Amino acid sequence: MTDSIRESLVGRNTEEIREAAVEAGLPAYRGSQVAEWLYRKLQPEMGGGFGADFATMTDLPQSVRQLFGEKFDLPTLALTRAQTDPHDGTIKALATLIDGGHPIECVLLPDDKRVSVCLSTQAGCPMGCTFCATGTQGLTRNLSTGEIVAQYLLLQSLTTRRISHIVLMGMGEPLLNYDAVLKAIRILNVECGIAMRHITLSTVGIVPNIDKLAEENLQLTLAVSLHAPNDTLRTRLVPVNKTYPLSRLMNSCRNYARHTGRRLTFEYVLLKGVNDEPEHARELALLIRGMGAAVNVIPYNPTTVAEAFGRPDQGRIVAFRQVLEHAGIVVTQRKERGRQIAAACGQLVTEAARSRPMARDLPMVTAEAV
Ligand code: SF4
Known part of the structure; x- marks a missing residue:
C-alpha cells in the first residue's frame, strides 16, 4: 500500500478523522467537519461526497483547509x-x-x-x-x-x-x-x-x-x-x-x-x-x-x-x-x-x-x- 492510499481520509470513520486532525495540530472538531463533508454532504452541488475537495469545505478557515490539504489525500x-x-x-x-x-x-x-x-x-x-x-x-x-x-x-x-x-x-x-x-x-x-x-x-x-x-x-x-x-x-x-x-x-x-x-x-x-x-x-x-x-x-x-x-x-x-x-x-x-x-x-x-x-x-x- 502506498502513502497516497494510507494518507487518504476516505475510508476512515469520524473518530479516526478527528484523530488525524489532532495529529495535524488541529482541534478534533475540525475532523468532524471534514467527515461531514466526505460522508454526508453527498450531492455534487453540496461540494462533498465523491467530489469533496478541502478547498470547497467553506466552514473551515483557509489555514485549516490548507493544512489538511498538505497532509491528506481525499480521492482513492x-x-x-x-x-x-x-x-x-x-x-x-x-x-x-x-x-x-x-x-x-x-x-x-x-x-x-x-x-x-x-x-x-x-x-x-x-x-x-x-x-x-x-x-x-x-x-x-x-x-x-x-x-x-x-x-x-x-x-x-x-x-x-x-x-x-x-x-x-x-x-x-x-x-x-x-x-x-x-x-x-x-x-x-x-x-x-x-x-x-x-x-x-x-x-x-x-x-x-x-x-x-x-x-x-x-x-x-x-x-x-x-x-x-x-x-x-x-x-x-x-x-x-x-x-x-x-x-x-x-x-x-x-x-x-x-x-x-x-x-x-x-x-x-x-x-x-x-x-x-x-x-x-x-x-x-x-x-x-x-x-x-x-x-x-x-x-x-x-x-x-x-x-x-x-x-x-x-x-x-x-x-x-x-x-x-x-x-x-x-x-x-x-x-x-x-x-x-x-x-x-x-x-x-x-x-x-x-x-x-x-x-x-x-x-x-x-x-x-x-
Ligand atoms: S467474481 Fe467471479 S470468480 Fe470471483 S467469486 Fe464471484 S463469480 Fe467467482
Whole structure:
C-alpha cells in the first residue's frame, strides 16, 4: 500500500478523522467537519461526497483547509467513464485506483422503489469460477476500505436520488478481504446512513470467514453463491468447493442463520444443460431444506469469455423455479439490469480490460452529463 492510499481520509470513520486532525495540530472538531463533508454532504452541488475537495469545505478557515490539504489525500479513485443503459437507467462506472491505476467497476441500479449499488471489493478475483468473466483475470489486489467506500460516493454523485441499498457483489470475493470490507460496511452504515439490513454481502463460500462474520452478529444480508446442488458439479463450476465442500458450507450457513436470526439467500446461476435440470432443483431443495432460506435464480447472461456456457430457455427456467416453489422454498429471480452495458455479475471490467469499448452500441456518458 502506498502513502497516497494510507494518507487518504476516505475510508476512515469520524473518530479516526478527528484523530488525524489532532495529529495535524488541529482541534478534533475540525475532523468532524471534514467527515461531514466526505460522508454526508453527498450531492455534487453540496461540494462533498465523491467530489469533496478541502478547498470547497467553506466552514473551515483557509489555514485549516490548507493544512489538511498538505497532509491528506481525499480521492482513492478516479472516474474513467460512466455509461447509462437507456432502457432501465442502470449506470456502470469504470474507475481507476489512484494507487496503481488498476481498473475496477461499480454499478448503480435504480428502480421505482429503491436505488441499489453493486460495489467491488477486489481488483480482479482469485476464485476462478468457470462461468465468470472476472474470474478469468485473476487477482490484482485487495481494495482498501477507502476504495470500497469511494465507489459508493462516486455512484451517489451520479444520481439525484439517495442510494438506499448496497450489494457487495461486484468484482472479487468480499470475505477474502475481510477487514477492509467489514470496515467499509461499518462506514457505509454509521457514517453514510445506509441501514445494515439494506447491505448484502455475497460470498462464494469462504467457510472460516462466514463463521467469523456470524460472530460479528450484524444484521446484514448474507448471500451465498451456490450454483450447484452437489460437490461434483459445484467443484467444476466453483473451484473453491474443493477446499470448502458443501457439507462444511451448509453447516456454516446454518450456523450463520441461527446466530444472526437473518434469512440467507442462495444465488444460483442457471447454465443451460449444466445445472438447470429439474433433478438439480430437487437436489437443491433437499440441500437447503429446513433453513428458511430463499433462492435467487439468475439465468446466465452469456459472455464472450465463457463461451462454453449458455442461457436456458424460459420453459426450463420456469420448470426449475416450480420444483423449488413446490418444495416450499421462496424463489426470486434477479431482474436483468444493464444487460446492454454488460453490467451483469461476472462481466465487470473484463471488456474494458480487453481494451474494447464497454458497450459499442451505446454512447459514452460522462459523470457530468448523467
Ligand atoms: S463469480 Fe464471484 S467469486 Fe467467482 S470468480 Fe467471479 S467474481 Fe470471483
